[in-house]
Each structure stands twice: as C-alpha cells, then as structure tokens.
Amino acid sequence: xxxxxxxxxxxxxxxxxxxxxxxxxxxxxxxxxxxxxxxxxxxxxxxxxxxxxxxxxxxxxxxxxxxxxxxxxxxxxxxxxxxxxxxxxxxxxxxxxxxxxxxxxxxxxxxxxxxxxxxxxxxxxxxxxxxxxxxxxxxxxxxxxxxxxxxxxxxxxxxxxxxxxxxxxxxxxxxxxxxxxxxxxxxxxxxxxxxxxxxxxxxxxxxxxxxxxxxxxxxxxxxxxxxxxxxxxxxxxxxxxxxxxxxxxxxxxxxxxxxxxxxxxxxxxxxxxxxxxxxxxxxxxxxxxxxxxxxxxxxxxxxxxxxxxxxxxxxxxxxxxxxxxxxxxxxxxxxxxxxxxxxxxxxxxxxxxxxxxxxxxxxxxxxxxxxxx
Amino acid sequence: xxxxxxxxxxxxxxxxxxxxxxxxxxxxxxxxxxxxxxxxxxxxxxxxxxxxxxxxxxxxxxxxxxxxxxxxxxxxxxxxxxxxxxx
Numbered sequence: 001x002x003x004x005x006x007x008x009x010x011x012x013x014x015x016x017x018x019x020x021x022x023x024x025x026x027x028x029x030x031x032x033x034x035x036x037x038x039x040x041x042x043x044x045x046x047x048x049x050x051x052x053x054x055x056x057x058x059x060x061x062x063x064x065x066x067x068x069x070x071x072x073x074x075x076x077x078x079x080x081x082x083x084x085x086x087x088x089x090x091x092x093x094x095x096x097x098x099x100x101x102x103x104x105x106x107x108x109x110x111x112x113x114x115x116x117x118x119x120x121x122x123x124x125x126x127x128x129x130x131x132x133x134x135x136x137x138x139x140x141x142x143x144x145x146x147x148x149x150x151x152x153x154x155x156x157x158x159x160x161x162x163x164x165x166x167x168x169x170x171x172x173x174x175x176x177x178x179x180x181x182x183x184x185x186x187x188x189x190x191x192x193x194x195x196x197x198x199x200x201x202x203x204x205x206x207x208x209x210x211x212x213x214x215x216x217x218x219x220x221x222x223x224x225x226x227x228x229x230x231x232x233x234x235x236x237x238x239x240x241x242x243x244x245x246x247x248x249x250x251x252x253x254x255x256x257x258x259x260x261x262x263x264x265x266x267x268x269x270x271x272x273x274x275x276x277x278x279x280x281x282x283x284x285x286x287x288x289x290x291x292x293x294x295x296x297x298x299x300x301x302x303x304x305x306x307x308x309x310x311x312x313x314x315x316x317x318x319x320x321x322x323x324x325x326x327x328x329x330x331x332x333x334x335x336x337x338x339x340x341x342x343x344x345x346x347x348x349x350x351x352x353x354x355x356x357x358x359x360x361x362x363x364x365x366x367x368x369x370x371x372x373x
Numbered sequence: 374x375x376x377x378x379x380x381x382x383x384x385x386x387x388x389x390x391x392x393x394x395x396x397x398x399x400x401x402x403x404x405x406x407x408x409x410x411x412x413x414x415x416x417x418x419x420x421x422x423x424x425x426x427x428x429x430x431x432x433x434x435x436x437x438x439x440x441x442x443x444x445x446x447x448x449x450x451x452x453x454x455x456x457x458x459x460x
Contacts, residue, residue, distance in 0.1 A: 060382050060428040060455035061417040077413050083421035094420035 004373035005329050006071075007337055008052065009345065010039035013363035015054060017072050019373055020358075024335055024349045027358050033075070034066065038097065041324055044371035045103045053112060053128050055098035063097045065114070067128045080130035082114050082122035084138060091149055093118050093138075100324065101128075102162040105169035115159035119147040119176050121188060136189040137174070137182075146179035146193070146210050153177050153213075160323055163219040163227075173217060173227070180212030181229065196244045199233040216262045216323050223270040226301075230263040235275055237302050248302025252277070256289050256296070256307075262326040266334060266351075271301040274308075274352055276321040276338060287318040295336070297352050311355030312346070319344065324367040339365030375403045375445050378452040383418070386411040400433060401441040403451055418453060430454045 007018040007027075016031030037056040045051035050071050057063040065078035084093040095116045104111025112124040114131060121134040137143070137159075151157045158177040165171035170187040173194070180195035193210040200212045213232035220226040225240040235249030235258040249258025259280025266272035274295045279285040288294070294309035325339035336348045343362035348355045374394040379387050387393055395410070397403030401423070408415035418429050423441060425431055431438045432452040433445065445451070 058382060060426070062420060062426050064413065064417065079412060081413075081416060083416070086421060086423075092422045094422050094424065 005331070005335065006044065006371045006373050007345065008042045008044060008072075008367075008369040008371065009339055009359075009362065009365060010042040010054070010324075010367035011339075011343070011363040011365050012038055015039045015042050016359075016362065018345065018359060024329075024331070024347070029359070030072065033072065039366060040097060040099045041101050041367045041369075043101055043103070043367075043369045046371070047103060047106060047109050049372065051127065053101045053103075055101050055114070057097045063095050063116070065098060065101070065128055065131070069127075078124075078128055078131060082116055082120065082131040083133070084120055085133050085135075091144070093120065095120060096156050098122075099158050100161050102164065105164050106166065107169055113162045113164075115162050115174065117152070117156035117158045118149070119157050119159035119178060121159055121162070121174065123188070134188050136184065136186075137191050140191055146182070147176065148178060151178035160215070161217060163217055165219065165224045166221060167224055173219060175214035175217050175229075177213045177215075177232075179210040180231075181214045181217060182210075194238075194243060197247070198229070198231055198236055198245045199247070201233050215260070218263050218265040218273065220265050220270045221267050226265075226270045228263045228265055228273050228302075230260050230275060232259070234258045235260070235263065235302065246302070248298070251298075251303060252296060252305050253307075256294075257281070259284075260321075261323045262321060264326050264328050264336065267328060267330055268334075269299075272297065272299045273302070274326070274336060276326055278320045285318075286320050288320060291316050291318050293317050293319060293340075295338075295352050295355075308348075308352040309355075310353065311348075311357075318342075322366055324369075325365050327368050327370050329370040330372070335370065337368055337370055339368035341365065374447060375406075376448075376450045377403065377407055378450065380453050380455050382455045383414055383453065386414040386417075397445055399441065399445060400431060400438055400443050400451065403445055404441065428456045430456050 005020040009016040014032035014035040018027045020027045040055045042054040052068040054066040064081045066075045068075045100115040102113040110127045114122040121137040122131045124131045161175035163173040172184045182191040183194045198212045216230045218228040227238045229236040236245040237248045238245045252258045264274045279289045293312040296305045319340035319342040321338045329335040334351045345359035377393045395406035404415045
C-alpha cells in the first residue's frame with residue numbers, strides 16, 4: 001500500500017488536487033489552481049513522481065502548458081507552448097487548446113507528448129519547457145483526409161489521446177475524433193490508420209478505413225498487445241499483432257448499449273476493464289442511461305459484463321463522465337475514480353463493487369488522474 | 374513609446390501592471406517588445422499564424438484592429454481586451 005493517493009482533477013474552471021490517506025478513506029483538498037482556466041488535462045509524471053503537467057487555456061486567452069516540478073506547490077508556464085508551423089495557406093492551423101499531455105517512454109525522462117485541437121501532435125524534449133511540432137503527423141500527406149477542417153466535436157476536432165508501447169518507445173498509438181486510431185512504429189515519423197471493423201455509423205460506409213471517433217483507448221501496461229477502445233460507436237478490443245477490432249460492446253445489455261466516453265483497464269489483469277455507459281440513443285443525450293449511473297465491468301476481455309452501481313444514485317442522476325475523467329490507482333484492491341460532469345468525484349476502493357462520493361460542487365470535470373502520494 | 378493597456382486576464386504576466394510602455398513601429402512589434410519583457414504574454418493574445426485570437430480584441434487609439442501589421446507611432450495607445458464572451 002502506498003502512503004496515499006493523489007487525485008489530479010482538471011475542470012472547466014481550474015484544477016484541484018485531492019490527497020487521500022493510505023486507507024483511501026480521508027481526503028484533503030488543494031486548490032483551486034489556475035482558477036478560471038479551462039484545464040483539459042493534468043497528469044503526474046510516473047518517471048519521477050513529482051512533475052505535474054497541465055493543459056490550460058481560458059475563454060479569452062490562447063492555450064498554454066503549466067508545469068510543476070514540486071508536486072503542484074508552484075507552477076511555471078511553458079516557454080514555448082504547442083503551436084503549429086507558420087503557414088500562409090488558407091487552411092493554416094492554430095492550436096485552440098491542448099487536450100492531452102502524455103509522459104514519454106520510461107527511457108526518455110524529459111520527453112513529453114501533447115495532443116491538441118485542431119488535431120496536432122507535439123513533443124517536448126526538455127520536460128515541457130518548449131514544445132515542437134511533430135511533422136510526421138501534422139504534415140503527413142494524408143493529414144487533411146484524416147483531420148478534415150469541418151470535422152470534430154462541439155469543442156473542435158481533437159487529437160485526444162497518445163499511448164506509447166512500454167516495450168518500445170518508437171511504437172505509438174494516437175486517438176482522434178475525426179480519423180479514429182493511428183499507429184506509428186517509427187517514433188511518430190509516419191502513421192497509418194488502425195480502424196478495421198470499427199463502426200462509423202455517421203458515414204455512408206459504416207466501416208471506413210478512417211473517419212471514426214475514437215473517444216478513448218487503453219493500451220494494457222503489462223500486456224501491451226491488448227488495446228481496449230471506447231469509441232463513439234461502441235466498445236472494442238484489439239489483440240495485436242492483429243489489426244481487426246472486435247466489438248465487445250455487443251455483449252453489453254441492450255437496454256444500456258455500448259456508448260460512452262472512456263474505458264479503464266485493470267493494470268494487473270488484462271481481461272478486466274470498466275466502462276461508464278452513456279445514453280447514445282436518438283438525439284444523443286450523453287447522460288447516464290435512464291438517469292441511473294453505473295459502471296460496467298468485464299472480467300473476461302469483453303465476453304460478459306456486470307453492472308456495478310452500489311452507492312450511486314438510483315434515479316434522477318443525469319451526469320456523465322468525459323474521456324479522461326475515469327481512472328484507476330495501482331493499489332490492492334484496485335481503486336477506481338471518476339469525475340462527473342456535475343462536479344462530483346466518485347471512488348471505489350473495491351474494484352467497483354461499492355462507490356462513494358468524495359467531492360462535489362466542483363466545476364464540470366474534464367480530467368482525473370491518480371498517482372501515488 | 375507605445376502605451377499598452379493590459380486587461381485583467383493578462384496582469385499575472387505584468388506583475389499587476391495595468392499600463393506598460395514599450396517601443397514598436399507596428400502592433401506586432403509592440404507586442405513582441407511586450408513579450409520580451411513578459412515572456413508568453415503575446416501567444417495568449419495572438420496565435421501562431423499571427424491572427425488575433427477569437428475572443429481577444431486590440432484597439433489602437435480607440436479603433437479596433439483586425440490585423441497586427443498596422444503601423445504605430447510614438448505616443449499611441451494599444452488597448453488589449455478580453456471580449457465579452459464565455460460562461
């Protein structure tokens with residue numbers, strides 16, 4: 001058991017850090033940090049345990065990155081935040097906001113990666129002080145096919161996630177809202193779509209090579225050949241070296257469906273994962289189905305799912321959980337945490353069997369990350 | 374010198390200063406000079422393509438500027454504002 005857990009909470013109006021005791025029963029709060037800033041993501045660097053990276057902007061001001069190297073006590077702004085190359089082209093891009101920050105491979109302690117809206121991939125080699133355009137994706141000859149200027153979410157098209165194979169720093173995956181999942185085997189120099197058998201029911205061809213909306217992917221840390229995906233159009237699993245995703249969401253209860261924003265893999269059991277379904281019927285309310293929040297767990301890689309809702313409101317609760325707002329710690333039994341759109345933080349210290357609220361009245365929660373205290 | 378009026382959203386960069394004097398023959402040059410003194414401030418207002426960000430406004434001697442290559446002369450005032458937006 002660690003000395004406790006830190007929960008890093010990014011919201012539409014700032015960031016907060018919650019510190020739980022070793023039993024994960026008592027939680028103290030630090031914050032707000034950067035009150036009024038839109039914090040799409042704030043994470044802790046697992047390579048040193050003390051560096052925090054935060055993607056921020058405000059309703060008025062342009063995007064930036066804040067860094068802390070002392071557990072969040074003090075923060076410095078990046079000297080050169082992610083920015084596209086200067087261009088005179090009519091479709092020249094400007095970063096609206098950074099959506100995802102990802103610590104680099106364990107072998108590269110100062111490297112970080114960032115994903116933005118419009119979709120862009122950026123790299124820092126100095127611990128997040130300066131960020132460089134990654135031409136292998138941003139200037140890829142097929143970029144505008146994969147990331148059309150009129151595509152995207154209500155907040156703009158996204159490169160919403162970056163995952164690195166723990167066995168090989170050159171092997172990377174990214175998730176986008178306009179092209180689905182892409183893979184690189186040469187340290188981001190080149191990319192190829194990885195979306196076979198993933199639905200995009202909003203196109204005439206429902207199974208295109210690219211064009212899917214990959215809400216979230218989870219590369220299993222101990223078994224990196226297994227990838228779970230919560231897509232706009234269902235829950236999927238891919239076992240490499242295969243390239244054909246299997247829709248494991250077909251095994252969810254039909255009344256619930258398999259629409260959601262996020263999926264969490266058990267760090268020590270590649271067959272176990274959790275989702276937080278949302279209503280994707282008719283006009284896509286994106287609320288807890290029926291106003292009854294629940295997570296669903298599989299323990300057999302998606303063949304079957306079980307409902308876990310003890311502790312959640314049993315009716316008239318309409319929140320949902322966004323892409324990077326559902327996470328696990330590394331404790332035994334595993335702790336699960338979710339940040340809701342209504343500003344509540346919920347946790348389970350028994351792998352989802354029971355849930356309790358540990359914070360409320362925060363702004364809309366965009367991200368949640370757990371780290372040892 | 375150009376007198377730049379700093380909005381509340383950007384005063385964390387200027388140590389709380391509301392009005393800052395800089396040199397510059399264009400809006401762009403004045404903002405560069407501002408950024409040299411307060412690193413990072415320009416990018417919060419101007420994007421990497423040189424455009425004024427959608428919810429920011431710059432007024433040169435009271436007239437709203439839509440480009441940053443407009444000339445300035447000694448004694449001019451730049452007024453930076455966060456537009457009425459958000460929620």
